[in-house]
Amino acid sequence: MQDFVDLQIIGKVWIQMSPATPREQAVELFPHLEIFDEKEFVANRFTGEIVELEPEAVAMYDLTMGAERFGMYKTMRTCLDWFIDNYPKEYMVLLD
Numbered sequence: 001m002q003d004f005v006d007l008q009i010i011g012k013v014w015i016q017m018s019p020a021t022p023r024e025q026a027v028e029l030f031p032h033l034e035i036f037d038e039k040e041f042v043a044n045r046f047t048g049e050i051v052e053l054e055p056e057a058v059a060m061y062d063l064t065m066g067a068e069r070f071g072m073y074k075t076m077r078t079c080l081d082w083f084i085d086n087y088p089k090e091y092m093v094l095l096d
Contacts (some may be wrong), residue, residue: 040052057083
């Protein structure tokens, strides 16, 4: 999958904006998100299928599950969209 790169015009010059990393995107969406340093294995709660997640994906997964539990559906949707954009395979295993 090819990353999309934003272009921004300043004056009459186009500047290519580099895409943010998944970690930077997560922190931009949720500034108080706590991201640890280690990868973790997470199992699908229905099928038991296991995937290894990067630290930012673990934090976003935990936030997704908490948002679902407490009926915070806007937050949950934001997290799901982040997963689709950044970790589509893991999304399909854990959250689809």
